[in-house]
Amino acid sequence: xxxxxxxxxxxxxxxxxxxxxxxxxxxxxxxxxxxxxxxxxxxxxxxxxxxxxxxxxxxxxxxxxxxxxxxxxxxxxxxxxxxxxxxxxxxxxxxxxxxxxxxxxxxxxxxxxxxxxxxxx
Amino acid sequence: xxxxxxxxxxxxxxxxxxxxxxxxxxxxxxxxxxxxxxxxxxxxxxxxxxxxxxxxxxxxxxxxxxxxxxxxxxxxxxxxxxxxxxxxxxxxxxxxxxxxxxxxxxxxxxxxxxxxxxxxx
Amino acid sequence: xxxxxxxxxxxxxxxxxxxxxxxxxxxxxxxxxxxxxxxxxxxxxxxxxxxxxxxxxxxxxxxxxxxxxxxxxxxxxxxxxxxxxxxxxxxxxxxxxxxxxxxxxxxxxxxxxxxxxxxxx
Amino acid sequence: xxxxxxxxxxxxxxxxxxxxxxxxxxxxxxxxxxxxxxxxxxxxxxxxxxxxxxxxxxxxxxxxxxxxxxxxxxxxxxxxxxxxxxxxxxxxxxxxxxxxxxxxxxxxxxxxxxxxxxxxx
Amino acid sequence: xxxxxxxxxxxxxxxxxxxxxxxxxxxxxxxxxxxxxxxxxxxxxxxxxxxxxxxxxxxxxxxxxxxxxxxxxxxxxxxxxxxxxxxxxxxxxxxxxxxxxxxxxxxxxxxxxxxxxxxxx
Amino acid sequence: xxxxxxxxxxxxxxxxxxxxxxxxxxxxxxxxxxxxxxxxxxxxxxxxxxxxxxxxxxxxxxxxxxxxxxxxxxxxxxxxxxxxxxxxxxxxxxxxxxxxxxxxxxxxxxxxxxxxxxxxx
Numbered sequence: 001x002x003x004x005x006x007x008x009x010x011x012x013x014x015x016x017x018x019x020x021x022x023x024x025x026x027x028x029x030x031x032x033x034x035x036x037x038x039x040x041x042x043x044x045x046x047x048x049x050x051x052x053x054x055x056x057x058x059x060x061x062x063x064x065x066x067x068x069x070x071x072x073x074x075x076x077x078x079x080x081x082x083x084x085x086x087x088x089x090x091x092x093x094x095x096x097x098x099x100x101x102x103x104x105x106x107x108x109x110x111x112x113x114x115x116x117x118x119x120x121x
Numbered sequence: 122x123x124x125x126x127x128x129x130x131x132x133x134x135x136x137x138x139x140x141x142x143x144x145x146x147x148x149x150x151x152x153x154x155x156x157x158x159x160x161x162x163x164x165x166x167x168x169x170x171x172x173x174x175x176x177x178x179x180x181x182x183x184x185x186x187x188x189x190x191x192x193x194x195x196x197x198x199x200x201x202x203x204x205x206x207x208x209x210x211x212x213x214x215x216x217x218x219x220x221x222x223x224x225x226x227x228x229x230x231x232x233x234x235x236x237x238x239x240x241x242x
Numbered sequence: 243x244x245x246x247x248x249x250x251x252x253x254x255x256x257x258x259x260x261x262x263x264x265x266x267x268x269x270x271x272x273x274x275x276x277x278x279x280x281x282x283x284x285x286x287x288x289x290x291x292x293x294x295x296x297x298x299x300x301x302x303x304x305x306x307x308x309x310x311x312x313x314x315x316x317x318x319x320x321x322x323x324x325x326x327x328x329x330x331x332x333x334x335x336x337x338x339x340x341x342x343x344x345x346x347x348x349x350x351x352x353x354x355x356x357x358x359x360x361x362x363x
Numbered sequence: 364x365x366x367x368x369x370x371x372x373x374x375x376x377x378x379x380x381x382x383x384x385x386x387x388x389x390x391x392x393x394x395x396x397x398x399x400x401x402x403x404x405x406x407x408x409x410x411x412x413x414x415x416x417x418x419x420x421x422x423x424x425x426x427x428x429x430x431x432x433x434x435x436x437x438x439x440x441x442x443x444x445x446x447x448x449x450x451x452x453x454x455x456x457x458x459x460x461x462x463x464x465x466x467x468x469x470x471x472x473x474x475x476x477x478x479x480x481x482x483x484x
Numbered sequence: 485x486x487x488x489x490x491x492x493x494x495x496x497x498x499x500x501x502x503x504x505x506x507x508x509x510x511x512x513x514x515x516x517x518x519x520x521x522x523x524x525x526x527x528x529x530x531x532x533x534x535x536x537x538x539x540x541x542x543x544x545x546x547x548x549x550x551x552x553x554x555x556x557x558x559x560x561x562x563x564x565x566x567x568x569x570x571x572x573x574x575x576x577x578x579x580x581x582x583x584x585x586x587x588x589x590x591x592x593x594x595x596x597x598x599x600x601x602x603x604x605x
Numbered sequence: 606x607x608x609x610x611x612x613x614x615x616x617x618x619x620x621x622x623x624x625x626x627x628x629x630x631x632x633x634x635x636x637x638x639x640x641x642x643x644x645x646x647x648x649x650x651x652x653x654x655x656x657x658x659x660x661x662x663x664x665x666x667x668x669x670x671x672x673x674x675x676x677x678x679x680x681x682x683x684x685x686x687x688x689x690x691x692x693x694x695x696x697x698x699x700x701x702x703x704x705x706x707x708x709x710x711x712x713x714x715x716x717x718x719x720x721x722x723x724x725x726x
Contacts, residue, residue: 030596031577033654038581041646042222042589049638051215056180060216063181064188064223069312070553071590093273094172095181097280101163102185104467105284106313112272151475152456154291159460162283163468170275190675191432192469214636218643225588226647227676233635284464293457301419302426302458306465309427311554335515336414337423339522343405344427346709347526348555354514393717394698396533401702404525405710412517433674434711526706535699540664544700547665548672548707578656579665585647586669 005036008043014054015081058082063095066111067103075111079118089119126157129164135175136202179203184216187232188224196232200239210240247278250285256296257323300324305337308353309345317353321360331361368399371406377417378444421445426458429474430466438474442481452482489520492527498538499565542566547579550595551587559595563602573603610641613648619659620686663687668700671716672708680716684723694724 001009009020027034047057058081065075082092096115100108122130130141148155168178179202186196203213217236221229243251251262269276289299300323307317324334338357342350364372372383390397410420421444428438445455459478463471485493493504511518531541542565549559566576580599584592606614614625632639652662663686670680687697701720705713 026600027596030600031581034577034581034596037650038584038589038592041584041650045642045646046218046222049215049218051211052219056177056212057215057219059177060180060184060219061223063185064220065590067185067188068224068553068588068590069310071594074590074593090172091177093276094170094178097167097170097273097276098173098178098181099185100280100283100467101167102182102467102469103189104310104463104465104470105280106307106310106316106465107467108280109316110313112269112276116268116272147479148475151479152460155456155460155475158287159463159468159471162287162463166279166283186469189432189467189469190673192473195469195472214639218636218639221588221643221646223588223590225584225586225591225673226643227586227670227673227679228588229643230679231676233632233639237631237635288460288464291457291460293453294461298419298422299457299461302422302461303465305423306426306430306462309430310466311552332414333419335518336412336420339409339412339515339518340415340420340423341427342522342525342709343409344424344709344711345431346552346705346707346712347522348549348552348558348707349709350522351558352555354511354518358510358514389721390717393721394702397698397702397717400529401705401710401713404529404705408521408525428711431674431709431711434715437711437714530702530706533699533702535695536703540661540696541699541703543661544664544668544703545707547669548704551669551672552708574656575661578654578662581651581654582657582662582665583669585651586666587673 002036002040004040004044007048008035008039011043011047011054012039014085015058016077016084019077055082055086058085059087059091059095062087062092062111063099066096066099066107066114069103069107069110072110072114076114076117079114080121083118092118123157123161125161125165128169129156129160132164132168132175133160135206136179137198137205140198140202176203176207179206180208180212180216183208183213183232184220187217187220187228187235190224190228190231193231193235197235197238200235201242204239213239244278244282246282246286249290250277250281253285253289253296254281256327257300258319258326261319297324297328300327301329301333301337304329304334304353305341308338308341308349308356311345311349311352314352314356318356318359321356322363325360334360365399365403367403367407370411371398371402374406374410374417375402377448378421379440379447382440418445418449421448422450422454422458425450425455425474426462429459429462429470429477432466432470432473435473435477439477439480442477443484446481455481486520486524488524488528491532492519492523495527495531495538496523498569499542500561500568503561503565539566539570542569543571543575543579546571546576546595547583550580550583550591550598553587553591553594556594556598560598560601563598564605567602576602607641607645609645609649612653613640613644616648616652616659617644619690620663621682621689624682660687660691663690664692664696664700667692667697667716668704671701671704671712671719674708674712674715677715677719681719681722684719685726688723697723 012020024035061078062082096111099111133141182199183203217232220232254262266277303320304324338353341353375383387398424441425445459474462474496504508519545562546566580595583595617625629640666683667687701716704716
């Protein structure tokens with residue numbers, strides 16, 4: 001594994017214990033370069049940057065994924081990751097309610113479903 | 122004006138000086154109930170809630186608007202509002218780069234245009 | 243319960259018998275304020291307004307949800323609600339075909355799946 | 364011109380006087396088949412169908428375009444077309460406010476801008 | 485069946501053996517005109533046109549569906565159809581990785597799930 | 606400049622003469638790392654990969670951007686880039702018509718506007 005990929009997995013491990021192995025297996029089964037290209041960019045090039053801590057970045061990721069609305073499994077994962085990086089349940093709930101303002105009530109309702117699962121995980 | 126609407130304008134004034142008058146004139150020219158319905162919900166019912174400070178909420182709003190990508194003028198406004206509520210230029214820049222991960226490079230490029238205008242405002 | 247929330251549940255009950263209890267349980271399990279914030283806005287502040295009857299509003303909701311495409315469960319609910327508020331199967335079918343024009347064939351195909359389930363409910 | 368295209372232009376003329384000539388010139392400048400393929404489908408195959416009158420269809424089109432949010436010029440056109448086919452200003456305003464519920468406040472604000480232009484046209 | 489519908493089914497059969505029967509049954513169960521309106525437009529009016537071969541069109545369809553992100557079942561179908569019309573697994577994998585650039589990593593991850601299923605079909 | 610960034614600019618130069626200077630100036634004015642993070646990923650990590658030639662990749666980019674619909678300036682740029690990498694006007698027109706099927710007529714109409722500008726450039 002390249003240093004860039006190792007750094008990506010270190011971030012992913014901070015998001016959820018066991019996530020690197022699971023995500024790597026999924027990406028490797030698709031294409032041998034996928035982990036490097038996708039995770040190297042997302043987690044090493046961007047999320048590891050200074051200027052915003054991982055906890056704030058996960059709040060933003062939850063807000064963006066809930067607003068976009070096309071990746072419910074990934075939204076649920078990042079809600080768990082937000083909790084794992086120090087976001088409180090109260091803060092996560094406020095993000096979910098704010099989604100109603102900027103992306104509409106259906107997006108908020110979908111985020112509520114994801115939050116309920118993340119809270120029970 | 123109702124208390125609910127007054128509370129909404131107080132938030133809006135924290136986002137940008139002079140915004141309440143400008144937004145009210147726009148909404149009133151459309152429909153006499155629009156300010157109450159739209160701003161009462163957005164700013165009084167949701168953004169004024171405890172649990173997240175306005176600075177964090179503006180970071181989230183910028184992330185969501187950049188990810189959705191259909192309201193460039195409002196994205197630029199909330200970038201200025203983010204700066205006005207204590208978000209640093211460095212933090213705003215990091216949000217913009219993170220948009221590339223979750224919403225793609227075109228959304229990031231649009232956010233860069235908005236950020237450049239907000240930085241120059 | 244506040245008057246605003248009671249009014250919201252009255253609308254929701256017109257959309258589908260038994261819906262208020264089910265929706266309230268879901269929202270309460272997420273956050274004690276969610277029903278008031280989300281349903282108070284959606285059903286009391288907006289859908290209860292004069293100027294459009296509930297039947298026409300449900301036609302619009304079906305069209306918007308089908309066009310957005312990210313809330314299949316809510317689309318199916320509002321298709322049943324449309325039928326419950328007096329929209330005919332023929333009218334609902336015409337809305338679904340019109341979705342193909344403005345949101346594309348995949349959105350129309352998704353709406354066809356939702357309509358078939360609503361017709362069989 | 365084919366019968367299918369003639370029928371499409373008849374609908375388009377009901378939406379706005381002078382629209383057929385303007386739209387035809389735009390599409391012909393792009394590709395000789397574009398008017399037939401695009402307008403034949405939209406206006407003859409779908410919008411001319413029985414089961415929903417043109418006035419109701421235009422309300423739906425406005426709702427869908429406002430919810431999708433990527434075609435501001437076409438949204439403004441269909442707001443004028445809605446008024447031309449018998450939708451009242453009050454009804455159009457209610458559609459715009461309902462957009463806030465299902466697609467979020469930014470989509471509603473964009474629709475307000477379009478409505479103000481359509482009201483002044 | 486009309487000639488237009490027969491031509492549509494001929495294209496659909498090239499995309500996947502057995503697809504015409506399955507798609508026709510689904511559409512007929514919804515509305516007797518749906519197959520003609522939807523498939524006649526999609527497959528006869530557009531996809532059968534000269535100027536792009538079906539293999540290239542399927543590559544484009546996969547890219548567009550992955551970017552839009554709201555029709556996972558149809559994305560998986562068109563990935564199988566792409567393979568059936570001569571797109572190689574390597575080419576399909578490259579399209580999936582390119583989705584990360586233009587629509588973001590979550591859209592790419594969804595496309596990876598669809599591709600893995602299509603590869604195993 | 607890093608090798609990764611040099612490689613990105615080489616691709617960008619193939620898309621349109623003079624684009625590297627213009628894009629670099631825009632990104633540098635926003636943040637000193639933006640060109641490396643965004644272009645290094647898009648053009649070096651992904652678009653330079655084997656398995657799809659640049660001409661096919663530009664066809665896909667045009668299809669995806671037209672389907673997403675939130676970056677009209679970038680769509681117009683990639684239409685010019687498609688022509689510059691060997692896509693014919695006829696092929697580009699067919700992509701635009703296919704957008705109507707998968708993303709709807711409004712997205713197609715927006716793509717027609719972009720194509721007309723690219724053809725005249």
